[in-house]
Structure formats: structure tokens, C-alpha cells
Amino acid sequence: MLWLPCSNCGRRPVEEFIFGGELRVPDEAIVDPAARDLDYVWMQDNPEGISTERWFHAAGCRRWLTVRRDTATDSDVA
């Protein structure tokens, strides 16, 4: 089972967290502003491998954290 490293609470089981999506920044390589908005709002990197994500520790300290996770094995990466 996946455990996530919370900076306040230590390693906690994934059931305590809410997934908040990929940590993303608008792609400045896309010049057209509408196309950039479309990409930022809807499109996903959805990698099979290392993904940098936001998680909310709902049943713990109730703070947001950034986690690097390997989606191929569903395990966190230090």
C-alpha cells in the first residue's frame, strides 16, 4: 500500500490524503494564450514513471504537500 511522506506528520497511509493532481505550470513554449490555457486547464502529462503531485492531508495536519511518486509502481520517491 502507498504511504506518503508528510512534512508535519511523517509517513502516513494514502487513505488519509486527497489527491490534488499533477503539479503543473503553464507551458511557456505554447505561444498562443488560448492554446496555453487549454493545455494548462485540461491536458495531463499522465506519466508512467516519476510524477510530481500535490496532495492534501485531509485526515492529518490538513496542509498541502508536494510529493514525487513513481506511477509505474505506485510508490513514493524520496
Place this chain on the structure above:
Amino acid sequence: MIEEGVERRIAFRWAQPKRTYDVVIVGGGGHGLATAYYLAARHGISDVAVLEARYIGAGNSGRNTTIIRANYGVPEAVRFYGHSVDLYATLEDELECSFIHQAKGLIWLAHTETAMRAERARSLLNLACGIETVMITPQEAKGLCPQLDLSGGGRYPVLGASYHPRASTARHDRVVWGYAAAAMRRGVHVIQGTPVTGLLRDGDRVTGVETASGPIRARVVLSAVGGNVTALAGQAGVRLPIRTHPLQAFVTNGYAEDFGPILSDTELLCYASQTGRGQMLVGAEFDPQPSYSLRSSFSFLQSASAKIVHLLPFMRDLRILRQWSGICDISADFSPILGATGVDGFLVTTGWGTWGFKAIPAGGEAMAEVIATGRTPDLIAPFALDRFAADHLLADQGSTGTR
């Protein structure tokens, strides 16, 4: 005429891959094989190769919970899935293959006034689109499913339900094999154990695929991939609004009594039906975090079995026989993405999330028409990828039976 419940041997005619085809379909699951079948059967295009990384039906076509229904929540989806239900009704004769298609009816329980309003709205919308979904009382639900505890274990009392009589189940792997065999009889090449490692490009066009055993050129490449579609589409420069989440399910040992309907619950997010072997099949929501791992979890068994025994107390006495998972492409609006990608020579049928099995005939038929004629049929035009840019989303999360 095919006798229900009789399984005949299915004859496959495997072929060696050529270097060039008219159409290459990546992914030998239900959607890829159905598209190949309809190309050959309806449009006379049999110069088609279906490339499968492992074996046909190894992905979600062989991992789903086999429910066929059309009680969706937006008109475009009701029409599309309704057509698929119609195609399934005659498919055993068309493919000359029994896949144990059984009409069961689906009961969708509501425990709150909010859920009752949602089910009433679903019922009215379905009826307006010509699909029968009616509201039933708790007593009528009990009549259809005598094992149901109307008090919901004291915690989730049943206020009512919507009932969709045409819902059915079928043996999923035989649907895949039936399409594969019927396509092969018409000259389609189905090639197993051949992962596609990349796309061939000529300028902006996609002109074929790269495989471990060399390149294969084609006029049209269709991605019917489940799970790894983001990476494949990325090779064509196509970005997709898709996250890949695992979905788990389990079956119990045999239940000696007859369990007639499919029982579903959007508030508890779980559903149950009885398989042809008599086992009770239980599914629930997909895992909250995206992942490509096929590992099953104990926490899923805990949460899903706790939910289902509130509704079906007899299941306390059954034992879990096996569990499995599949990786599902969940689109941002919980509707599929079909057709053109904006890149010449590259089409997709994706975003099938947890709702792909029921759509295999209609999705395959429509994609075959797109490939053969170059025109997108009205039935699937609303499901185009460009709906996200046009802000015409088909948000229908409440009809997926998942989260």
C-alpha cells in the same frame, strides 16, 4: 441461432505481419478488434492489422465487470450507449459466437433525497431519449432483488431506485475472441506479442508504427490502447485530458441461490452482480491516485466488502476468491474521446475509463466509419477531442458508477 450457454471452440487464423497495411490498429482489446471487424464486414476494408502488445483481451477488455447498459446522464451518451445496447442484442448471431449475453436489469439505489432527484432526472432524460429507465419503490426493488436489505444494514435505508430493464452482462473475453475470429475470417491480421514502440512520422503526418520486429507503414493509425495512450499520442504530438487510474474488482466463491439483477449504488459507490459461474462479482470506485500498477490492495477489499454487505447481508457468509485490477483512462469529463486528433493519419478511441466494455460494438462501428469514409458519424461527433477547446464538455461523472 446460437444456444445460450453453449461454448464452442473459437477458431483463430493467426497471420505473419506484412510491412504495409491500409490501417494499423494499436491495441487488441474489444475496441480495436471491433473496429477491425466492422472495417472488414461493413466497409470491405480487410487490409488491416491489429497489433497487440501481449495477448488479445489482456487489458481492460478482460478485466472489466461486464455490464452493458445505456442509462447515462447526458443525451449524447444515452443515444450512443443505447445504440451499443441494440448492437449487443444481435451480436452473438452476427459474430456466430456465443458470449452468454444475459438480460438482467439494473437497479440503481438511492439513499437520500439528493440521490432520488438525480435518479428521477436520469429516468426522465432516458425516457425522453427512448431508453427505458423507470423509478421504482423500495418494495419493488425488494421484489426484483429479494436479498436486498432495505434498511441498508440500519445505516443506508433505501428511499427508492431507478430501474433499467435492458441492462445485461456478457462474457467479456468471448466478446473479444468473437470479434477477433470474425475479423480474421474476413482477412484482418491480428498480431499478438508485438508492442508498438513508436510512431512513424512524415512531417506532420503519422505514416505507421515502429515495433520490435521493425516498422509497419499504414495510411491510418488508430490508437485503441488502454492505459498507455498518453505516451503513444504524445509521440504524435497530441496531448490528452486523461489520467490513468487503476480500478479493482473481486469475486467471491459460488453463491448457490439465484441473484437476478445487477445492483448498483452511486452513493456508496459499489455494485454487484452474479457471474455465469454463480460467483458474486463486486466492483467499486477507481483508486484515487493515478497509477500504472496492476497491484491489488487489501484496503480495496476492506472498503468494498464493508459497503456491499450493508446492502446484501448474505454476502457476509461468502469468501473472496480472487481480486484483480485494470488501468483505466479517465477523461476529464468522464466521457470517451473518439475520432480525429488534429494530426493526419492518427485517430484515437480512448478515454474509456470504467465504461468501455458496453461501448465496444458502437465504438468499433463508428470508428470503422470514420476510417473508411473520412466522415465522423453524428453519433460520435460530440465525443471529439476538440470539445475541450470548444468548451462543449459532456460531464457525466454521476452515470459512471464510480468517482
